[in-house]
Amino acid sequence: MNRHPRQNYLPNDFFLAPKPIAQTAGSMDYRQIVSVMVGQMLESAHAAGLDRYEVAARASRLTGQHISKAMLDGYTAPSRQTFNIPLWIAPVLQVVCGCSELAEWQAENIGGQLLLGADTLDAEIGRMERQRIGANKRLRALRNLSERSA
Structure with missing residues (x-):
């Protein structure tokens, strides 16, 4: 049988974007x-x-x-x-x-x-952590600009 294997998401690749299967005629x-x-x-x-x-x-x-x-x-x-x-x-x-x-x-x-149950919460926590890291980087950049212009 031609069943597509389920992907196993390990913690270090949890946030990698899954890709759809190839769109091949007849597949x-x-x-x-x-x-x-x-x-x-x-x-x-x-x-x-x-x-x-x-x-x-x-x-x-x-x-x-x-x-x-x-x-x-x-x-x-x-x-x-x-x-x-x-x-x-x-x-x-x-x-x-x-x-x-x-x-x-x-x-x-x-x-x-x-994602079901607690996994949805974990994913949202991860998303917000990424946003926080991005916001912190932006804040550092703005502070550096502010210090240079003062």
Whole structure:
């Protein structure tokens, strides 16, 4: 399978800008990859004690729309290339299954990085630290100019 590997962000490269995948003709048919990822998401839920019937029931309650076990089975079948998971159901299944790998994969494909929970605070702290460092450099430069002109 042609799954793009997830990037591992180490602390020293956390603020490097991720790049989107190359736009090569015919390289972005993600139907099989998405099917496998949804299957892995449902396997994780099963390992946590939720079978597909329960996942379908919870997703149905959360959306107010009927989502069946048969639909989930179809979303995980790479052979059913015209039956991928609809975008509106993906975040619901991620919440029910307690997985974010599909959203992380999507973000990486377009050159981003998904941050959840405390990671969002850490990223904001890092952004503000960079701003502070830049402001301090600017202040030093202005002070030097002020001292020279006095």
